[in-house]
Amino acid sequence: MNTTRSSRRLGAIQSLALAVLLGACAQTPPQPESNSDQGEPPPASGPKAVVTKADATANAAAVALRPDHPQTYTVAPGDTLWGIAQRFLQNPWQWRDIWRQNPQIRNPNRIYPGDVLKFSYDPSGKPQLEVAERVEVPLLKLSPAVRIETLTQPIPPVPRAAVESFLTRAAVLSEAQWKETPYIVADDDNQAVYADRDRVYARGALFDQPSYQVFRPGEELREPGSGRYLGTVGIYLGQALLEKDGDPATFTLTRTIAPVRPGDRLIELEPENELYNFEPHPVPPDTEGFILAKLDTDVTQITQYSSVIINLGEQEGLQPGHVLAIYGKDRTVDDPVSGGTVKLPGERSGLLMVYKVHDLVSYGLVMQAERSIRLQDRVTTP
Numbered sequence: 001m002n003t004t005r006s007s008r009r010l011g012a013i014q015s016l017a018l019a020v021l022l023g024a025c026a027q028t029p030p031q032p033e034s035n036s037d038q039g040e041p042p043p044a045s046g047p048k049a050v051v052t053k054a055d056a057t058a059n060a061a062a063v064a065l066r067p068d069h070p071q072t073y074t075v076a077p078g079d080t081l082w083g084i085a086q087r088f089l090q091n092p093w094q095w096r097d098i099w100r101q102n103p104q105i106r107n108p109n110r111i112y113p114g115d116v117l118k119f120s121y122d123p124s125g126k127p128q129l130e131v132a133e134r135v136e137v138p139l140l141k142l143s144p145a146v147r148i149e150t151l152t153q154p155i156p157p158v159p160r161a162a163v164e165s166f167l168t169r170a171a172v173l174s175e176a177q178w179k180e181t182p183y184i185v186a187d188d189d190n191q192a193v194y195a196d197r198d199r200v201y202a203r204g205a206l207f208d209q210p211s212y213q214v215f216r217p218g219e220e221l222r223e224p225g226s227g228r229y230l231g232t233v234g235i236y237l238g239q240a241l242l243e244k245d246g247d248p249a250t251f252t253l254t255r256t257i258a259p260v261r262p263g264d265r266l267i268e269l270e271p272e273n274e275l276y277n278f279e280p281h282p283v284p285p286d287t288e289g290f291i292l293a294k295l296d297t298d299v300t301q302i303t304q305y306s307s308v309i310i311n312l313g314e315q316e317g318l319q320p321g322h323v324l325a326i327y328g329k330d331r332t333v334d335d336p337v338s339g340g341t342v343k344l345p346g347e348r349s350g351l352l353m354v355y356k357v358h359d360l361v362s363y364g365l366v367m368q369a370e371r372s373i374r375l376q377d378r379v380t381t382p
Contacts, residue, residue: 063098063127065090069119070088072132075111075112075113080155082157084117092280093282095279095281098127099128100128111155112155117130118132170236171267172232173358174359183203184214184251185248193259196254196255203247203248206245209242211239211269215266217232218235221361230360231358231360237257237259238254281319282323287324289311289378290379293309306373308366310361312379313360314358323351324351324381325381326352327378328349328373330344332344347371350370351367351382352364353365
């Protein structure tokens with residue numbers, strides 16, 4: 001496997017980019033702000049308007065725009081960031097290259113239903129997209145309860161239904177981490193298995209959260225070829241509500257989907273608002289890995305919106321939102337004329353976006369499936 005330690009590469013790239021930027025700032029005079037919202041960059045008009053058609057074409061070549069992209073788009077309920085990116089870009093992972101945050105808008109990095117997105121070019125001819133107008137959503141006051149709620153939530157980067165259960169009900173830990181995780185000792189009635197509303201006792205930590213998830217160590221993940229151990233997948237069983245801390249602490253089981261047994265582990269819940277706070281962007285060059293497993297064991301094929309595990313994680317610099325291309329495995333066939341064999345390269349079969357990152361592995365959602373996708377297919381820079 002040719003896996004790039006991209007965290008080091010990122011540091012070098014960022015340092016070089018900073019040096020180039022500082023040099024450009026020292027040599028290039030500032031350009032006037034453009035208010036154009038047309039499909040073409042603004043024409044030269046006077047000594048300060050230095051943008052030319054050739055400049056704009058060169059800049060647009062770096063960002064592959066759809067020829068039929070709209071000039072404005074009103075965000076609708078049910079939209080996703082990936083879906084909006086596809087309206088404007090041939091390569092949705094280039095979203096960061098065109099998104100311009102408006103600091104005058106609250107939460108400029110979030111997009112809400114009702115937002116009007118405006119396409120234009122900046123003074124250097126670079127395409128950009130920004131929120132042109134935001135209609136403030138009124139607060140809904142409920143009576144007689146003293147509670148105020150907003151009517152809308154920011155759009156997610158990918159369909160929530162496709163990843164929600166895996167975001168909130170999935171864990172990959174090393175052997176050492178599993179051993180350090182708090183565990184259930186017994187229930188209050190000397191039963192062999194436990195279910196909803198059963199009281200259980202747990203040890204192994206100072207419990208300071210109101211609720212925890214219950215997992216059981218499951219399948220070991222091994223890297224293709226080398227057999228390197230990458231972690232052990234947790235099997236989600238349900239939740240446990242803390243009644244009283246202590247040694248042991250007292251919990252009540254809830255929302256169980258399978259029997260709970262002594263030795264099952266307790267893991268803190270992650271805040272949901274952090275789970276969806278990412279946007280599409282490409283992995284660093286030369287990043288390469290493999291699909292190890294699929295998360296939905298009830299289906300036999302990997303298709304669009306399937307969740308998979310890849311053998312790249314935080315150690316390789318992966319982040320939620322990173323996009324990778326999927327390629328089929330190379331294969332060797334007989335040459336019917338010359339004799340011998342010939343190696344055929346694997347063709348691109350789709351795209352996936354990483355949405356949860358662990359130390360050595362990550363969860364990715366297949367966003368496009370152009371042909372059959374299989375376990376051990378290669379994933380690399382798009």
